[in-house]
Amino acid sequence: MSRIGKMPIQIPAGIEVKQDGQFITVKSKDAQLSMNVHPDMTVNVEGNTITVTRSSDAKEQRALHGLTRSLVNNMVVGLSTGFSKTLEVNGVGYKANKQEKTLVLNLGYSHPIEFVEPDGITIEVPAPNKIIVKGADKQLVGETAAKIRKFRTPDAYKGKGIKYSTEVLRIKEGKTGAKK
Numbered sequence: 001m002s003r004i005g006k007m008p009i010q011i012p013a014g015i016e017v018k019q020d021g022q023f024i025t026v027k028s029k030d031a032q033l034s035m036n037v038h039p040d041m042t043v044n045v046e047g048n049t050i051t052v053t054r055s056s057d058a059k060e061q062r063a064l065h066g067l068t069r070s071l072v073n074n075m076v077v078g079l080s081t082g083f084s085k086t087l088e089v090n091g092v093g094y095k096a097n098k099q100e101k102t103l104v105l106n107l108g109y110s111h112p113i114e115f116v117e118p119d120g121i122t123i124e125v126p127a128p129n130k131i132i133v134k135g136a137d138k139q140l141v142g143e144t145a146a147k148i149r150k151f152r153t154p155d156a157y158k159g160k161g162i163k164y165s166t167e168v169l170r171i172k173e174g175k176t177g178a179k180k
Helices: 059-080 138-150
Strands: 016-020 023-027 032-036 041-046 049-054 083-090 095-099 102-106 113-116 121-127 130-135 161-164
Touching (some): 023 059, 032 059, 041 059, 059 083, 059 138, 121 138, 130 138, 138 161
Antiparallel strands (some): 023 032, 083 161, 102 113, 121 130
């Protein structure tokens, strides 16, 4: 039995879970997330707990068991507390700015880069070198943060670019470091 898959999911107050066959919908007062569950997985909503069971002990079903439970749990957690990723902008003259629903990045190119925040995502810029991506959908938050990071990935020699706040860069020494 999957250690992750067999754990029940507690539904917090203010979150409503509806099941229509293999289609699960999780609602809060602000947003709604839904997903189609694999036919081999059974999702039971009883009171304020959700349990996920599998039809057999085959390898594919064992793999899907933990995955399905994690996806449903991410929907519940996303609507109750939300997910966020923090990005740091490093480099001389590199800065981020927010104009309404558009993130404007000056990253050393000849033009500023404008990134419109997708539906369901909020982008905050508390400082010119810090970007916070927030939202209820964990996948969409990570995907948006990755798109922003891709505009200028961190340089291996100087560390200039956009990196995750938890990311540790290993700066290379360069040509002069080899001569002695």
